[in-house]
Amino acid sequence: MMHKRTVKRIVVALVATSVLAACGGGSSSDSDSSTPGNGSGDANTVAGATYPLLGTPATDSAAAARVAIACKIDNHPNARPQSGLNKADIIFEENVEGLTRFAAVFHSQGSDPVGPLRSGRTQDIDILGSYNKPLFCWSGGNSRVTRAINSSSLVNVGYSASRGKGGYYRAKDKKIPHNLYAKTTNLWTLAPEGAGPPIPQFTYRSTSDAKPATSTPVDGAKISMYNVKVYWKWDAASGSFMRFNENLKREMEPHMADDGQVSAKNVVVLYVTYIRSKADRKSPHAVTTGTGTGFVLTDGGIIEVKWERKDAAQPFVFTDSAGAVVRMTPGRTWVELGWKKSLAPVGPGVDPATVKWPAV
16 A cells, blocks of 8 residues: 555645646646536545546545556457446557457546456557556467567556456456456556556646637547447537447447446547557557647537657647647547548537448
């Protein structure tokens, strides 16, 4: 367990980080108070501190000070409904072999259980490289991928590496390989001495921020991933985008997690190049450094952006057509790592069925 003095020092550092983020255009204690679950008005809110991966006021100093956990979650139809997708702060959807897989990053809260868990990919090393040595929760991988993970900034707390201490178990209501779960409560006990919290990944807006002129009202967006078709629909009542998947009958249905339909305050679609992994020639490898284009869906609007990331240790930076840094809504963010031209917007009042899925 982390010593109280250590927690206090890290929380002080978090406060400083929050102030710097605010100076750069983000928000700290003045985050949008209408965001559900942001802790506004909570007597336990840590003065001046925010959860770095949400941009919302911190209500738990110990949680704000701990290391992040990144879990590789299965997205095969037999893996649904998954556990933990609505508890993660940031989720990446990656193209893998013939399907997609999620890298769900937990920090402000955990999930007992989380899963089903599957193997990692070399692309996870760069995708998660800016999260300050996160714990990496996965089912395992081939020897070359495992060596790459062990040589990276990720801390391997996978099924084998945890040596029975990560809370891993096989559920009886699903079949192998779609039934491996873990518990974040157990995983956090495996954090190395001195492990610290992640830095903020995005710039967040405050209640005083006007919607940028580059934002266009949107009902949602259709996104074509690898044999997975996703529709994110804007829900004004909750101020969130709700996730739908196309099922085997080519019908759209809500993507359900263990605690309800999957939702997010922000959906980021990044157009990236996929190459072949050097460690596993069968696996796609997303190039997530350099520059590219994409879209940010936030607050009922869609913004065309340019993304830039100098190296894997740095967070993504999103700028709009006016050159301004895009400010996100405080709360959970989904990042879709798609191919170029993989998004088709659906305008307000437009029947999504009349909008063709992007051909990728």
